[in-house]
Amino acid sequence: EAQVTQNPRYLITVTGKKLTVTCSQNMNHEYMSWYRQDPGLGLRQIYYSMNVEVTDKGDVPEGYKVSRKEKRNFPLILESPSPNQTSLYFCASSLASGLETQYFGPGTRLLVL
Amino acid sequence: RKEVEQDPGPFNVPEGATVAFNCTYSNSASQSFFWYRQDCRKEPKLLMSVYSSGNEDGRFTAQLNRASQYISLLIRDSKLSDSATYLCVVNEGNDYKLSFGAGTTVTVRA
Numbered sequence: 001e002a003q004v005t006q007n008p009r010y011l012i013t014v015t016g017k018k019l020t021v022t023c024s025q026n027m028n029h030e031y032m033s034w035y036r037q038d039p040g041l042g043l044r045q046i047y048y049s050m051n052v053e054v055t056d057k058g059d060v061p062e063g064y065k066v067s068r069k070e071k072r073n074f075p076l077i078l079e080s081p082s083p084n085q086t087s088l089y090f091c092a093s094s095l096a097s098g099l100e101t102q103y104f105g106p107g108t109r110l111l112v113l
Numbered sequence: 114r115k116e117v118e119q120d121p122g123p124f125n126v127p128e129g130a131t132v133a134f135n136c137t138y139s140n141s142a143s144q145s146f147f148w149y150r151q152d153c154r155k156e157p158k159l160l161m162s163v164y165s166s167g168n169e170d171g172r173f174t175a176q177l178n179r180a181s182q183y184i185s186l187l188i189r190d191s192k193l194s195d196s197a198t199y200l201c202v203v204n205e206g207n208d209y210k211l212s213f214g215a216g217t218t219v220t221v222r223a
Contacts, residue, residue, distance in 0.1 A: 031209070042117070042200065042215035043157070050209065058210060090156060098209035099145045102202075104156035 002027045006091050006105035013081055014113050021076045021108050023091030029103070031094045032074040033058065034066065036087040037107075043090065048098065049074055081112045116140060117203050119214035126191050126221055133187040134217045136201030145204035146177055146184050150197045151216065157200055160186075191221045 004025045013019055025032065033048035035058075045058030049068040063085055065077040074093075078085060091105040119136045126132045138146075146163035161168065163175040163184050174187040184203075188195055201214035 033211075035213070037154075040121075040215055043213035045210055045212075048209065059212075088154060098211045099204050101147075101159045101162075102149075102157075102211070104158070106156055107154070 002103070004091055004093055004103050004105035006089075006108050008108060009106060010109045012111045012113065015082055016080050019078050019081060019110075021078075021089060021091075021110070023074045023076065023105055024072050025074075025091075025093040025103070026072065027093060027095075027103065028071065029093035030071070030096045031098060031100075032068065033092050033098065033102075034064070034074070034076045035090045035092065036060065036085075037090065038087050046076070046089075050097070081110075083112045086110060086112045115214075116205065116212040117201055117214040119201050119217045121215060121217060123218040123220050126219070128191055128193060128221055128223055130191050130221075131187065131189050132191055132219055133185060134199070134219075135183045135185045136203075136214050136217075137181075137183045138201075138203045138212070139182070140203070140205050141179075141182060143182075143203045143205060146175075147202040148173075148175055148184075148186050149200040149202055149213075151200055152197050160199065188219070191219075193221050193223060195219060196221045 034046040035043040047066040089108045092102040094100040148160040149157040151157040167176045198216040
């Protein structure tokens with residue numbers, strides 16, 4: 001089944017404790033991206049990647065890191081999480097660019113205390 | 114000013130009614146436009162792309178008005194299953210970033 005998976009789905013952590021949210025797609029997509037969704041603000045893009053080893057900042061990259069060492073994986077790293085990073089996070093992939101249908105993972109709910 | 118703005122609603126309509134709502138975008142260079150549907154904080158899913166000439170998919174009709182910089186979505190013969198939040202998505206022209214509206218909530222009642 002073609003899909004985007006994210007882990008963990010739910011996470012409660014404390015300020016400053018490094019965490020990684022994994023994202024994996026099995027559709028051989030070139031383009032992957034991370035979004036956060038907050039009430040009233042819609043989805044905001046954090047980082048995106050056009051291909052392996054090619055990443056670029058989205059609209060709200062501060063406090064986040066990403067890497068794209070393999071085509072299928074695009075982990076999101078929070079080196080020192082803060083409460084303002086409490087949010088719902090979605091990973092997405094598309095065939096070649098952000099101009100096509102985005103396939104979203106199920107989301108990760110993060111609470112930073 | 115937000116790049117993509119939507120009326121948050123909610124639009125409460127009876128089954129069988131027609132409901133329509135718009136989304137405005139600020140970048141006149143925007144080239145690609147989409148409507149996504151999101152159920153109750155689940156992942157968004159593509160509903161339809163929006164083409165310059167307008168397009169229809171069953172009970173759903175999307176229109177693009179470049180002069181006034183808005184896109185619209187019309188739902189005919191509303192079903193209970195149409196209850197969701199509809200996200201307007203716009204590509205910002207020359208790069209590959211997408212901008213999402215905050216969504217319009219539609220509730221269809223029996």
